[in-house]
Amino acid sequence: MYRMIVMLPNLLTLSRIFSIPFIVGCFYMDGFLAHLMATVLFIIACLTDFFDGYFARQWRQVSAFGRFLDPVADKLLISTILLMLSGVGIISGIHLIAATIILAREVIVSGLREFMSQMQMILPVTRYAKWKTGMQMASVSCLLSSAMFPDVVILKNAGIILLWLAVIMTIFTGARYLRFGIVRIMDHPKKQYPPSPN
Secondary structure (H helix, E strand, O other): OHHHHHOHHHHHHHHHHHHHHHHHHHOOOHHHHHHHHHHHHHHHHHHHHHHHHHHHHHHHOHHHHHHHHHHHHHHHHHHHHHHHHHHOOOOOOOHHHHHHHHHHHHHHHOHHHHHEEEEOOOOOOOHHHHHHHHHHHHHHHHHHHHHOOOOOOHHHHHHHHHHHHHHHHHHHHHHHHHHHHHHHHHHHHOOOOOOOOO
């Protein structure tokens, strides 16, 4: 188990989780440098989402631990920062609906994945879900940057547009996951599973 955890791809995934309190702490400090540090840490954390999968495939270090932890790390990172941005008013008004949809989807899919794991079934991460996560990360990066440059309206506007685009992908992928999961659960006694929703 220890050897599995210390593999570089898994360490990169864990670093994404451990970076969260530092991002939040820096953001709540006053000053340009503190906000810059929060944004840089977030971007670095986002980059680990690419490199952990890349190295796992290249070095053939794909593990059950990594497959479990990777989507959890993404959800924790995005959900925490969305809540933080909503709390300080960077995401406000009708745009809170977008953040709420994203958070609700992550809770529902996580619950579905946990339930299916208890039935010894897997809910695989699809390429569409990866695109959704990438769009969320791009949106949050812009919104974090807007705290450093409040007069540069285009940064916040770009972040909001990307946030709503991410919502579209969130609803699309969430519906696919629900359909895939429900069909597998209903067919479980028959051991007849539909193909993965890739």
